[in-house]
Amino acid sequence: ATPTALMVGTGRGAQFGVLFKGPEVLEATHRIDTVVLDKTGTLTSGEMSVGEIVCAGGESEEDVLAVAAALESGSEHPIARAITDAGRDRVGDLPTADGFINMPGEGVTGRVRVPGPNAEAAVMVDVIVGRPDALAARGMALDGHLRGAFDDLESGGGTVVAVGWGGAARGVIAVTDTVKPTSADALRGLSRLGLHTVLLTGDNERAARSVADAVRIDDVIAGVLPAGKVDVITRLQGEGRVVAMVGDGVNDAPALAQADLGIAMGTGTDVAIEAADVTVVRGDLRLVGDAIRLGRRTLNTIK
Numbered sequence: 621a622t623p624t625a626l627m628v629g630t631g632r633g634a635q636f637g638v639l640f641k642g643p644e645v646l647e648a649t650h651r652i653d654t655v656v657l658d659k660t661g662t663l664t665s666g667e668m669s670v671g672e673i674v675c676a677g678g679e680s681e682e683d684v685l686a687v688a689a690a691l692e693s694g695s696e697h698p699i700a701r702a703i704t705d706a707g708r709d710r711v712g713d714l715p716t717a718d719g720f721i722n723m724p725g726e727g728v729t730g731r732v733r734v735p736g737p738n739a740e741a742a743v744m745v746d747v748i749v750g751r752p753d754a755l756a757a758r759g760m761a762l763d764g765h766l767r768g769a770f771d772d773l774e775s776g777g778g779t780v781v782a783v784g785w786g787g788a789a790r791g792v793i794a795v796t797d798t799v800k801p802t803s804a805d806a807l808r809g810l811s812r813l814g815l816h817t818v819l820l821t822g823d824n825e826r827a828a829r830s831v832a833d834a835v836r837i838d839d840v841i842a843g844v845l846p847a848g849k850v851d852v853i854t855r856l857q858g859e860g861r862v863v864a865m866v867g868d869g870v871n872d873a874p875a876l877a878q879a880d881l882g883i884a885m886g887t888g889t890d891v892a893i894e895a896a897d898v899t900v901v902r903g904d905l906r907l908v909g910d911a912i913r914l915g916r917r918t919l920n921t922i923k
């Protein structure tokens with residue numbers, strides 16, 4: 621295609637909400653044969669809400685929620701926002717927290733003032749909220765009761781996080797998300813273009829499957845840590861695939877950069893938008909197929 625044709629193509633994209641970083645990006649766009657999609661915030665709304673809370677003997681739901689919410693107020697993850705909002709709603713003022721550390725794809729840690737038998741007994745302790753294996757690695761493995769509750773809640777198709785402090789797991793919190801109304805349509809569009817689709821997520825297999833079944837995705841790769849997302853892209857490229865990656869989170873940025881075409885949700889984080897070659901406005905996934913169709917038209921591979 622001539623430089624003029626590429627310029628016209630990117631201009632047309634901008635009109636319908638597909639923002640290419642430069643005209644040359646269209647060259648990569650028309651060669652794509654595989655589309656890898658992140659789950660939370662990409663296929664789903666990412667506006668999560670807290671569901672059931674189950675706690676260890678001796679704890680109250682309010683305390684587990686309050687301590688988790690205090691820590692999560694330092695994070696911008698959709699799980700964190702859901703827990704913080706629920707905490708403020710149900711408990712009011714949250715306990716003091718400091719030393720917040722984000723562990724991408726695993727959870728968060730820091731110190732929170734946990735309730736004691738009376739106000740004077742409250743002390744700052746190390747807290748972790750996240751995947752059970754992240755708690756186990758810090759000597760706070762879930763006991764049989766919490767493990768059972770965790771598995772039950774996950775089987776319901778939700779995302780479940782564990783909360784631990786003072787050397788023990790204290791509870792689990794289920795968080796639910798909804799598939800975007802446009803996602804099923806978007807995936808139909810991608811398969812009509814003959815594209816192979818893959819769901820790639822840090823979330824658990826069951827939650828991933830329930831989303832994949834709702835929108836019809838060819839493959840599911842779940843439970844992947846942020847660093848592992850890049851490896852999946854590299855592996856697919858090694859198999860000869862030309863890969864577009866669609867994501868919204870900080871944890872997606874390396875994979876967006878590695879992909880032949882990185883596509884960020886306009887509703888996503890700045891880090892993702894910077895790492896990507898294309899941004900779709902309003903986080904409308906249907907624009908991903910539109911972008912690829914525009915690339916093919918511009919490069920004359922379809923009429």
Ligand code: ADP
Pocket residue numbers: 658659660661692695697699700723724725726727728749750751779780781820821822823824846869871
């Ligand atoms: P996705 O790939 O779907 O965007 P992430 O990689 O962001 O998911 O997160 C993967 C998993 O890591 C979550 O399902 C959760 O178990 C855990 N996790 C990540 N961030 C947090 C957080 N702020 N609080 C609790 N758990 C978290």
Ligand code: MG
Pocket residue numbers: 658659660661662867868869872
């Ligand atoms: Mg995400």
